[in-house]
Amino acid sequence: xxxxxxxxxxxxxxxxxxxxxxxxxxxxxxxxxxxxxxxxxxxxxxxxxxxxxxxxxxxxxxxxxxxxxxxxxxx
Amino acid sequence: xxxxxxxxxxxxxxxxxxxxxxxxxxxxxxxxxxxxxxxxxxxxxxxxxxxxxxxxxxxxxxxxxxxxxxxxxxxxxxxxxxxxxxxxxxxxxxxxxxxxxxxxxxxxxxxxxxxxxxxxxxxxxxxxxxxxxxxxxxxxxxxxxxxxxxxxxxxxxxxxxxxxxxxxxxxxxxxxxxxxxxxxxxxxxxxxxxxxxxxxxxxxxxx
Numbered sequence: 323x324x325x326x327x328x329x330x331x332x333x334x335x336x337x338x339x340x341x342x343x344x345x346x347x348x349x350x351x352x353x354x355x356x357x358x359x360x361x362x363x364x365x366x367x368x369x370x371x372x373x374x375x376x377x378x379x380x381x382x383x384x385x386x387x388x389x390x391x392x393x394x395x396x397x
Numbered sequence: 398x399x400x401x402x403x404x405x406x407x408x409x410x411x412x413x414x415x416x417x418x419x420x421x422x423x424x425x426x427x428x429x430x431x432x433x434x435x436x437x438x439x440x441x442x443x444x445x446x447x448x449x450x451x452x453x454x455x456x457x458x459x460x461x462x463x464x465x466x467x468x469x470x471x472x473x474x475x476x477x478x479x480x481x482x483x484x485x486x487x488x489x490x491x492x493x494x495x496x497x498x499x500x501x502x503x504x505x506x507x508x509x510x511x512x513x514x515x516x517x518x519x520x521x522x523x524x525x526x527x528x529x530x531x532x533x534x535x536x537x538x539x540x541x542x543x544x545x546x547x548x549x550x551x552x553x554x555x556x557x558x559x560x561x562x563x564x565x566x567x568x569x570x571x572x573x574x575x576x577x578x579x580x581x582x583x584x585x586x587x588x589x590x591x592x593x594x595x596x597x598x599x600x601x602x603x604x
Contacts, residue, residue, distance in 0.1 A: 358470040360480025361523040365473070366541040369526045380398055382543030387560035390549070391568040393575065 400456065400475030401518055401540075402562040403549070404569055405449045408576070409556035412437055412447040419551035420451070423519065424536025430500040432516040433548055449548070449557045452477065452498035452516035460490035460499060474540070475562075476518040481534045484512040518559070519546040 366372075367379035388394065412435050420426065420433045433451035454477045461469040461477065468483035469490075490513060491499040502511040521538030524531035531538060539547060549559030558565040 354467070357467060358480075359467045360470065360483045363470070363472065363478065363521075363523040364526045364541075366520065366526070366538075369541055371542065379543055383398075383540075383545070384561065384564065386543070386545050386550070387564040390545075390555055390558050390560070390565070391571065392555055393571055 398474065399561050399563045401454060401520075401560060402475070402565065403449075403451065403453060403518075403546075404558045404562075404565045406556045406558070406569060406572065407446040407448050409554045410435070410447040410449060411554055411556070413553060415551050415553055416449045416548035416557050419547040420516070423539070423547035424517075425532075426514070426536065427502050430502050430514050432498075432500065432514065449552075450496055450498075451548070452494075452518075453496055454516075454518055459493035459495070463489045463493040465489060470523075472520065474520075476520045476540070478517055478520060478522050478535075479513065479515070480523050481512045481514075486510050486512045488513075516546075519544070 365374075365376075367376045368374055372379045414435050417431065417433050417435060421431075424432065426432055433449060435447050435449050437445055437447040439445045454475060456475065458469065458471070458477045460479075461467075461471070464479075465487060466483050466485055468480045469477060470479070471477050486501060488499075488501065488510065491497070491501070498515045499513045500515060501513055503509065504511065517535050519537050519539035521527070521531045521541065522535030524534060526541045527538050537547070539545065544550065546559045549557045558568060
């Protein structure tokens with residue numbers, strides 16, 4: 323009886339160890355011609371700095387952009 | 398927002414290579430890889446012109462068209478980026494690019510070619526923004542910090558402009574109309590300033 327319980331427990335542990343192997347993902351990429359196959363990228367304004375506020379990010383970038391014009395800074 | 402572009406003003410570029418250094422430093426680009434470089438035409442001849450060249454983030458990028466594993470993508474801002482996990486280092490993009498932008502790190506006695514590396518417009522790549530992984534693979538992500546590429550921001554003469562194409566076109570247009578053309582652009586007057594009154598004569602009796 324005791325031996326049977328041990329055998330059942332061992333089978334359960336063995337099964338639990340084996341199961342993750344079945345969850346392995348495909349490692350071969352299926353190519354779709356002309357379409358980006360890689361990982362998706364975050365939006366630049368998606369981080370904590372901008373809290374997904376696209377307008378705020380665009381304003382900051384625009385300020386930097388306009389700062390490249392020294393005519394507006396010197397005249 | 399329009400597309401992000403680089404614009405190099407050949408009349409202003411003094412071949413200081415500040416942009417190259419800024420890029421190398423900002424992105425910790427390895428030896429042998431030059432994401433940006435300065436090309437000089439008629440070097441040493443009066444009237445020589447220099448221009449800073451990197452990936453131009455083409456609207457219809459030939460690298461994207463020829464990549465056999467389709468590892469390139471274009472962001473909403475028009476920046477052409479690629480996934481290094483997917484790149485096989487075949488070099489097709491290098492042959493296709495008219496600017497020689499794609500670079501390949503080489504190592505070992507046989508010059509083993511690594512995965513492609515190129516200018517990212519300081520926008521990182523397809524990893525979590527501003528993460529260690531992103532920096533290790535693609536370099537700095539200044540765009541996510543609301544900053545422009547380091548090369549343009551570091552340019553001492555502001556020859557290299559980067560950013561929203563509409564804005565930088567306006568800046569360039571204003572410059573061109575203000576500074577004139579031909580000999581007006583470079584020479585004594587530009588370097589040392591034009592006299593307030595060119596017709597003025599020295600007072601009589603004094604030498």
